[in-house]
Amino acid sequence: MAGNTDIPPSNYGEPRKYDPNFRGPVHNRSCTDVLCCVIFMIVILGYIALGTVAWIHGDPRKVVYSTDSRGQFCGQKNTPNANKSKLFYFNMLKCANPAVLITLQCPTTQLCVSKCPDKFATLLDAWNTKTWAYYKQFCKPDFAAGSKTVLEVIRDEDCPSMIVPSRPFLQRCFPDFLTRNGVLSVANQTIFKDGDNKPRNVTDLKAAANRVTAMQQGVERGIANLLNAKEIGIKIFEDYANSWDWILIGLVITMVVSLLFILLLRYTAGVLLWFIIFAVIAAVGFGIWHCYWEYSTLMKNPGSNVTISDIGFHTDFSIYLQLSQTWLIFMISLAVIEVIIVLILIFLRSRLSIAIALLKEGSRAIGYIMTALFYPIITFFFISICIAYWAVTAVFLASSGSAVYKVAPNDDNCMYANLTCSPKTFYQTNITTVCPGSQCLFAFYGGESVYHRYIIVLHVFNLFVFLWLVNFTIALGQCTLAGAFASYYWALRKPKDIPSCPLYNSFSRAIRYHTGSLAFGSLVLAVVQVFRVVLEYIDLKLKGSQNKVARYVLSCLKCCFWCLEHCIKFLNRNAYIMIAIYGKNFCTSSKDAFFLLMRNIVRVAVLNSVTDFLLFLGKLLISGSVGVLAFFFFTRKIPLTQEEVPSLNYYWVPLVTVIFGSYMIAHGFFNVYAMCVDTLFLCFCEDIERNDGSSSKPYFMSPGLHKILRKGEEGAKLCTAS
Numbered sequence: 001m002a003g004n005t006d007i008p009p010s011n012y013g014e015p016r017k018y019d020p021n022f023r024g025p026v027h028n029r030s031c032t033d034v035l036c037c038v039i040f041m042i043v044i045l046g047y048i049a050l051g052t053v054a055w056i057h058g059d060p061r062k063v064v065y066s067t068d069s070r071g072q073f074c075g076q077k078n079t080p081n082a083n084k085s086k087l088f089y090f091n092m093l094k095c096a097n098p099a100v101l102i103t104l105q106c107p108t109t110q111l112c113v114s115k116c117p118d119k120f121a122t123l124l125d126a127w128n129t130k131t132w133a134y135y136k137q138f139c140k141p142d143f144a145a146g147s148k149t150v151l152e153v154i155r156d157e158d159c160p161s162m163i164v165p166s167r168p169f170l171q172r173c174f175p176d177f178l179t180r181n182g183v184l185s186v187a188n189q190t191i192f193k194d195g196d197n198k199p200r201n202v203t204d205l206k207a208a209a210n211r212v213t214a215m216q217q218g219v220e221r222g223i224a225n226l227l228n229a230k231e232i233g234i235k236i237f238e239d240y241a242n243s244w245d246w247i248l249i250g251l252v253i254t255m256v257v258s259l260l261f262i263l264l265l266r267y268t269a270g271v272l273l274w275f276i277i278f279a280v281i282a283a284v285g286f287g288i289w290h291c292y293w294e295y296s297t298l299m300k301n302p303g304s305n306v307t308i309s310d311i312g313f314h315t316d317f318s319i320y321l322q323l324s325q326t327w328l329i330f331m332i333s334l335a336v337i338e339v340i341i342v343l344i345l346i347f348l349r350s351r352l353s354i355a356i357a358l359l360k361e362g363s364r365a366i367g368y369i370m371t372a373l374f375y376p377i378i379t380f381f382f383i384s385i386c387i388a389y390w391a392v393t394a395v396f397l398a399s400s401g402s403a404v405y406k407v408a409p410n411d412d413n414c415m416y417a418n419l420t421c422s423p424k425t426f427y428q429t430n431i432t433t434v435c436p437g438s439q440c441l442f443a444f445y446g447g448e449s450v451y452h453r454y455i456i457v458l459h460v461f462n463l464f465v466f467l468w469l470v471n472f473t474i475a476l477g478q479c480t481l482a483g484a485f486a487s488y489y490w491a492l493r494k495p496k497d498i499p500s501c502p503l504y505n506s507f508s509r510a511i512r513y514h515t516g517s518l519a520f521g522s523l524v525l526a527v528v529q530v531f532r533v534v535l536e537y538i539d540l541k542l543k544g545s546q547n548k549v550a551r552y553v554l555s556c557l558k559c560c561f562w563c564l565e566h567c568i569k570f571l572n573r574n575a576y577i578m579i580a581i582y583g584k585n586f587c588t589s590s591k592d593a594f595f596l597l598m599r600n601i602v603r604v605a606v607l608n609s610v611t612d613f614l615l616f617l618g619k620l621l622i623s624g625s626v627g628v629l630a631f632f633f634f635t636r637k638i639p640l641t642q643e644e645v646p647s648l649n650y651y652w653v654p655l656v657t658v659i660f661g662s663y664m665i666a667h668g669f670f671n672v673y674a675m676c677v678d679t680l681f682l683c684f685c686e687d688i689e690r691n692d693g694s695s696s697k698p699y700f701m702s703p704g705l706h707k708i709l710r711k712g713e714e715g716a717k718l719c720t721a722s
Contacts, residue, residue: 033520036519044465067087074086088111116167247661291331365676376668479577615670
């Protein structure tokens with residue numbers, strides 16, 4: 001049989017030539033992309049310096065302690081508010097502003113108080129009544145009653161328009177509202193007392209509030225919406241607190257199942273992969289039948305024509321399961337998924353046996369290098385460090401400098417809008433006369449120094465280096481795994497010729513010789529990702545824009561950069577494999593990987609898509625199986641565990657968490673598998689070019705893989721380079 005070494009050169013470089021001394025990853029190598037390595041080290045030192053400067057200029061008390069509108073800390077010793085540890089918000093609706101995440105301050109008047117309000121009252125009720133003695137402790141300290149009318153007090157936010165019973169959470173006063181069965185209650189009560197100890201209810205409060213102004217009514221409605229969201233958040237938090245141990249058990253089960261799945265692939269790859277295919281098809285088919293059965297059953301009930309839009313949004317998802325329209329949507333969605341899966345399998349039916357053979361070879365490689373399955377833990381550890389350092393640095397950057405205040409007018413036409421002001425002297429100026437209702441509110445932490453003027457640049461630098469380090473960590477893992485699996489493939493007598501500790505040796509080579517190359521590839525990817533973040537920021541700013549051309553151009557740019565990012569990830573992944581094998585620099589390895597893939601474009605287009613699809617079905621089967629088990633458990637449908645199920649507000653909270661976490665764990669295990677398959681695939685392509693299977697030029701691939709790749713007409717075509 002003629003070998004592929006006789007293939008004529010193409011536009012994509014010379015095919016690999018036979019080398020009797022080549023035995024896998026090159027041991028005699030030198031450092032690559034040294035300049036980029038030096039730059040990378042300098043950037044890391046600069047990043048450490050940035051963190052140090054942020055720590056020096058930042059004030060951790062702004063994170064630990066709450067701060068009022070005048071920049072004074074609540075509850076800190078030797079301060080005017082030493083005995084006032086709780087923070088009270090005049091209008092919590094404004095705290096939903098995204099700027100809070102950057103400035104660490106809510107753009108509304110805030111006051112340090114000794115205790116949160118425990119009574120209902122509106123400013124109109126309290127004005128000139130006995131309730132005022134209780135109400136005034138929640139007004140600004142320098143406010144003098146009688147100097148303004150009620151409307152002026154509300155306009156200038158000298159006092160809150162209303163106070164409601166609240167309870168402290170993280171030293172902040174949050175209204176203690178709950179809604180059950182459509183009835184608004186406070187601390188589980190519907191009747192409460194006002195400042196004069198008179199019984200009141202929610203209806204009384206709303207009637208009183210309606211007498212104030214449209215401004216106050218809007219505030220009340222906004223607070224009610226915010227409280228509903230807060231109520232949902234508290235319930236979700238309670239569900240996590242009650243079910244965290246069972247969520248953890250579900251994730252551990254996923255880890256064990258994923259590990260057993262990969263181990264079984266080594267011995268029963270063909271049977272197991274065909275089982276996955278038919279199991280997924282059967283599971284989706286059963287889902288279609290079940291949805292149809294539910295739909296037909298509900299259609300027989302009266303009132304079955306109620307739609308999802310008629311009932312609106314509900315946090316209790318079981319309500320939607322009582323609608324026939326819900327099951328119709330599920331049925332149609334599953335039917336579309338089933339058709340897509342079947343069409344893909346029909347289209348790729350002639351490649352399945354070849355892909356399964358490649359996956360089986362990957363299982364054998366992982367079986368000899370079991371430590372590779374646990375390498376994602378190292379990657380997760382390094383990425384966690386990067387995330388923690390970035391978050392801490394971002395917080396300290398945001399809290400550095402002194403408080404800067406800006407004029408916040410009621411009217412957008414105010415000439416003083418966004419000018420710097422001082423809360424202490426603001427009401428002695430003519431700004432409130434020219435712009436009635438304007439306030440001097442906290443804007444950000446900063447100053448006039450060079451450091452504070454370039455604080456935004458430092459935030460961008462922090463984000464950029466964070467992305468660079470995360471991509472470098474992922475690149476290091478890919479290069480390490482590629483080197484280990486390449487050592488397996490290029491061992492002529494397996495497992496005898498496989499070097500000892502292949503994973504450790506590959507990691508050492510990557511760190512010692514190729515830090516610069518890995519930094520180069522991750523730098524290119526980080527730059528593209530920063531551009532994507534900038535585009536997302538611009539898109540957020542243009543949400544309300546009516547300029548359709550600008551929005552269209554922005555959408556096109558976002559799509560282009562998304563495609564560019566994924567193309568770079570694919571090329572980098574293959575470049576790291578070539579770096580792990582030959583030890584050349586990033587550009588040369590990228591070119592070699594690209595040319596090798598283009599010389600074998602048929603295999604790349606077919607085998608990679610098939611293997612990726614089969615691995616996706618495996619992840620889907622594992623996460624779906626654990627998700628079904630979790631569903632039956634949390635909905636008390638398993639008789640033996642009904643007493644163990646915790647009491648939950650929303651069973652979908654732990655269910656969604658388990659499904660998402662299970663998919664991510666399965667994805668982590670199968671990522672190692674995918675890296676193994678990609679490495680073996682490139683090695684196979686080179687093996688075909690280097691050798692012809694004769695006794696003098698034997699193939700390094702296993703006999704089973706060689707047999708199925710050479711079987712029949714399709715196999716012969718696939719083994720011919722483009």
